[in-house]
Amino acid sequence: MIWALGIFAGAMVVPAVAAHASVEDSEVLAAYVQARAADASGALGQSARLHGAALALDPNNKILAARTLRQAIAAGDRPLAVQAARILDKAGELAPDGRMLVMAEALRRKQWKEAGLQIDGIEEDEVFSFLTPLLRGWLAFGARKGDPLAFLNQASTNALADAYAAEHRPLLLLARGKKEGVAELAKAASDDRAHSQRLRIAGAAILADEGDRKAALTLLEGDLPPIAIAREQLVAGKKLKGAIDTAQAGVAQLLVRLAVDLNAQNAGQLALSFARVATFLAPENSETWLVTSELLAAQDQHEAGLAAIANITADDPFASTAADTKLKLLIAAGRQEEALSQAEAAVAQPDADADDWARLGDLHVRMERPEDGAEAYGEAIARADSAVPGSTPKWALWLMRGSALIEADHWPEAKTALQTAYKLGPQEAQVLNYLGYSQLERRENMEEAERLIREASRLQPNDAAITDSLGWAYYLRGNLIDAIKTLEKAVQGQPADVTINEHLGDAYYSAGRRIDARYAWNAALVYADEEAAVRLRAKIEKGLKPELVSP
Structure with a gap:
């Protein structure tokens, strides 16, 4: 049934796709129909590859190039996406998000002049022209030409651009060795959002690399898990990952913030494009992978989301967040037993901590096993006193246990758990x-x-x-x-x-x-x-x- 649907969907647009074929139309049509069938079945990576195969047969087909670009970006196939974007650019039909990709590719290759020309194009396209002062600021930093902050000052004439500049001015200050960026970054990233935590860790990583551990620690105050983990790593003398001290890293951070904002405005497909471009520029930035994974999951691309989240390493401050996300994606993908097996294997380790047990409790609750969930949360509580910095606070574990006990219809015990949570928080x-x-x-x-x-x-x-x-x-x-x-x-x-x-x-x-x-x-x-x-x-x-x- 699903293959028939794919063929039908492909047949509806075949005349446009095959209209300018430079080889036998039947070859292009066959490749395109297979690509659409893969798309309909949710096989994102396969769809991108098949679209690429069709485009190789008809490299001047603008409609096919546009579809290939969209599929390749969603699948994370950078070379194919860039190839399709350049075809559209040559034809004068490159959409704004595609131009952002071409600009990012030039930055990635340190082709500063080409990147500047593409930023000019972004300004001419107008849709995202408010970003150009920030893009030019990071370009100037990367090319070592001009004053990056002078470009950011131009953002003050646009309220939207100024909001983004408030985050990037302190990052540029720190990347240039100017310590006044510490206070500015602390102010710009003062809330509890994951994005703000990421900014503070990035600033701390820059300072630590410069040998100023004391200033780095001022950005890592608080008990939020990623912040506490980063602080522990710094105190232990480990290298703190995540510094935003290159043009590529700076633009990636800008694009991932833009992706979050676009998604909040129900522009999920466009948001995914920018998040993916951010991963191309800064694959070491865990926020780019977390956001990309979330956006893929929202489009029911759970397997692709799992592939994205796998890029976050175990020593990253957001590793625990990634582990939670992975279990959710496994469940959403229908791989519940695999999720359960992984969670149980984690708690069986000698160094299993409160978060490992809490994660198992979450999984049991999602699988409608609230009594098992309550038991797992109890184990988490028992280990919470010796938990590593940044783990789930004890009041939250009691709240989770109380919630699970309510689901299990054990109100007296649930009430006791919730009252304990109240005493602690x-x-x-x-x-x-x-x-x-x-x-x-x-x-x-x-x-x-x-x-x-x-x-x-x-x-x-x-x-x-x-x-x-x-x-x-x-x-x-x-x-x-x-x-x-x-x-x-x-x-x-x-x-x-x-x-x-x-x-x-x-x-x-x-x-x-x-x-x-x-x-x-x-x-x-x-x-x-x-x-x-x-x-x-x-x-x-x-x-x-x-x-x-x-x-």
């Missing part, structure tokens, strides 16, 4: 919300539950899930006015969320707003699972009865 919004909401669901300790959730909301006022919990607490305690106002805010944050829409519908109905209630319930019904759908349909048909109130 009294200012952790996740703990406050989970403990509070779990009690709301069981209609117990309502006043205390509301207090916990209110504090969680104070800590994270823009978290839609926590806002929903607070609105639901208001509802259950009879405060309809604040309930509706709060739940409406939660819906604005997560308009497609089933639970939030159902909660809002219940609140509307109780306030006499019957039409609004049914509208909210219908919105919840769109993505509801079967159990929730039965309850929602009953409410839509009969109205809100006591037995139909949301859990």
Whole structure:
């Protein structure tokens, strides 16, 4: 069936593909149909190779070159992608992301003049022209011509470009041996995002390479796992990986940030192109592989995602993140038993730590084995006191255990675990919300539950899930006015969320707003699972009865 689909899809565009064939049309057509069939079956690497074979038979076919470029970038086949891009460039039909690839290839080869010409082309294309001051800054650094920071100063006229420049100015300062970059980088990367952690590690690596370990350590303060691991490596006298001290590394870091931002705007295919180009430029940068893997997984290319994540080495500060991602991808690819085997092998090692057991617990929970998950989290907790720096905090392990015990329908034990998490992390919004909401669901300790959730909301006022919990607490305690106002805010944050829409519908109905209630319930019904759908349909048909109130 799937091969038939591939042939049909190929046949729909065959006239355009074969229109200018320089060999027998039948040869091009056969190669192209095979490529489309591989594409339809999800064989990304094979599809790219077959598209390349078709393009070799008809090297002047612009439509085929465009498809080959897209497939080759997605598959990570740099030589083929560059070949296709150059065909399109010669024909004057190279898209902006393709031009970024050609520019990156020139940088990779240290062909500075050619890179500059391609940056001029990016500016003329306009779509990504806001990046050109930063690109020219890194080009000037690589070519040792001109003042890189003078180019970055031009970014101040564009708010979007200026936001990127705030990250790259300190990196360029540090790469040029100017220590004022330390404070600037600490400010630009002050949040807890993985991207910010990566920037701080990169800056610390530059400083360490220059022999300034004290300054490097100032960028590695805190208990976030990658930061703590990098700090431990530095203190132990090991070389810190990840310095951004070349034009290639700088542009790669720029492109991977752009990929994350594009993905947030639902431009996943374009985001993948830029992430892949970043891997071509700086394969030693683990963030490029993590982002590429995530983007591939979002397109159901799990095997390709696994191949990408395999590029992160065991001594990288983000190795634990990569291990978590690998297990998730194995499960998504239908290789659950392989994932389980790897996780069990890890905990069987003499040096197995809390994170190894936590990873096994996560896997059991995803495989709908919550009791096994709770047991594994218990083992993780037992090892947490002697865990290596940067491992999962103990409060988080108790939270995970509590969550697994709830899934296993062991509420008394779950409540004890969540209360322990609260004692260890009294200012952790996740703990406050989970403990509070779990009690709301069981209609117990309502006043205390509301207090916990209110504090969680104070800590994270823009978290839609926590806002929903607070609105639901208001509802259950009879405060309809604040309930509706709060739940409406939660819906604005997560308009497609089933639970939030159902909660809002219940609140509307109780306030006499019957039409609004049914509208909210219908919105919840769109993505509801079967159990929730039965309850929602009953409410839509009969109205809100006591037995139909949301859990």
